[in-house]
Amino acid sequence: MTDKVQELVSKCLQARDMAYCPYSRFPVGAAILTADGAIISGCNVENASYGLTVCAERTAIQRAVVEGHKQFTAIAVTCDIKDRFVGPCGACRQVLMEFGSDWTVYLIKPDGSYKKTSLNELLPLAFSSADVMKKN
Ligand code: THU
Secondary structure: OOHHHHHHHHHHHHHHOOOEOOOOOOOOEEEEEEOOOOEEEEEOEOOOOHHHOEOHHHHHHHHHHHOOOOOEEEEEEEOOOOOOOOOOOHHHHHHHHOOOOOOEEEEEOOOOOEEEEEHHHHOOOOOOHHHHOOOO
16 A cells, blocks of 8 residues: 555545534545645535535545545545445445545545555446536
8 A cells, every 4th residue: 555545545535533423323434635645535424404414525625625636546435334345335335436436435434454445436427517508
């Protein structure tokens, strides 16, 4: 694991510890690596009106955009499940796709071990901005 990936994993695990999830008690952490080497993290933020909950991945994306980043190379995602690797929900996959299909996705277990995959693999034949803008 490179130092940068190690840092991404650490930031993702730290973000999970900040989750606001009194309803599900299912904390999730995410950390995004930007093209210029910055790391922006996020956690899930739930709401008493359950449908207003925002996932960790989307919290991280929104933070990143506010901070001026729109080019991303990788995201790490973690939760408390120890015995298998857990992927981002479908809605988050689509939101990540907004910023390109060429992302590395690291699925992180609580002990820091990881499985490396890609957004293309997680969301094949995706609908994207190219379709809306009618580009080839
Ligand atoms: N959650 C995420 O933060 N990311 C995902 O990709 C899946 C689900 C959150 C939403 C909710 O707060 C909790 O996990 C249980 O669904």
